[in-house]
Amino acid sequence: MLEAIGLHKRFPQGDTAIVAVDHFTYRFGPGLSAIVGPSGSGKTTLLNLLAGFDLPDQGQVRLGETVLSQQSEDARSELRLRYMGFVFQQWNLIPTLTALENVAFPMMLAGKRLKERQARAGELLEAMGMGRRMHHLPHKLSGGEQQRVAIARALSLNPPILFADEPTGNLDSASGAKVIELLRAQAQGGRTVILVTHDLELAQKAERILHLRDGQLIREEIIPSLLPTP
Numbered sequence: 001m002l003e004a005i006g007l008h009k010r011f012p013q014g015d016t017a018i019v020a021v022d023h024f025t026y027r028f029g030p031g032l033s034a035i036v037g038p039s040g041s042g043k044t045t046l047l048n049l050l051a052g053f054d055l056p057d058q059g060q061v062r063l064g065e066t067v068l069s070q071q072s073e074d075a076r077s078e079l080r081l082r083y084m085g086f087v088f089q090q091w092n093l094i095p096t097l098t099a100l101e102n103v104a105f106p107m108m109l110a111g112k113r114l115k116e117r118q119a120r121a122g123e124l125l126e127a128m129g130m131g132r133r134m135h136h137l138p139h140k141l142s143g144g145e146q147q148r149v150a151i152a153r154a155l156s157l158n159p160p161i162l163f164a165d166e167p168t169g170n171l172d173s174a175s176g177a178k179v180i181e182l183l184r185a186q187a188q189g190g191r192t193v194i195l196v197t198h199d200l201e202l203a204q205k206a207e208r209i210l211h212l213r214d215g216q217l218i219r220e221e222i223i224p225s226l227l228p229t230p
């Protein structure tokens with residue numbers, strides 16, 4: 001579904017350049033894949049390339065038959081809206097909108113009708129265990145609850161790919177564990193979930209762990225017992 005082929009990204013620095021992603025090749029399939037590596041190993045740069053926020057100097061990102069990295073910025077935004085959801089460390093909820101309205105927001109951008117938006121947002125929040133909190137404003141919710149709203153929002157347009165960048169970074173361990181379980185459930189349901197983290201313990205919840213060092217994929221670990229059943 002999402003494939004990186006020979007991705008290479010440099011950032012100029014004075015007379016030289018930092019190689020942030022170094023000929024990275026990988027095919028992401030359904031299930032939970034974790035990208036791990038020390039600070040500066042290129043995780044965020046790689047995510048930005050995979051999602052088409054940024055373009056590689058060399059190589060390609062393929063989304064099905066489409067070469068994402070050859071599309072215009074507008075086309076990439078359109079493809080992101082249709083195929084990708086994002087959960088970040090900062091929840092980025094709109095503070096003046098309730099949980100339900102936050103989850104419905106991407107559906108409004110996509111031109112869905114009010115009734116449909118509200119019904120789907122309600123269902124998603126129920127599924128995230130947030131049914132009784134859906135009319136709360138974000139500041140009335142705990143960090144973990146806000147992150148669950150953010151996951152519901154990321155799923156609102158039912159994207160086949162979900163990116164999570166340090167999604168538990170601001171959470172206590174119990175809330176973090178809940179968030180990872182929710183992401184795992186999405187992966188087991190057949191979604192391609194890509195988790196970026198520097199937390200090796202958290203990464204053990206993924207069935208595939210990609211180890212990055214200096215922008216290179218140095219090792220892929222597969223945990224067969226966690227692989228989704230076909």
Ligand SMILES: Nc1ncnc2c1ncn2[C@@H]1O[C@H](COP(=O)(O)OP(=O)(O)OP(=O)(O)O)[C@@H](O)[C@H]1O
Nearest residue numbers: 011018020037038039040041042043044045046198
């Ligand atoms: N916009 C930029 N301009 C210049 N250098 C950059 C830029 N973005 C990243 N880098 C450099 O590229 C390398 C990879 O950075 P990146 O943020 O992708 O790593 P990371 O693994 O996500 O790190 P962290 O875990 O600390 O977030 C680093 O050396 C960083 O300094």
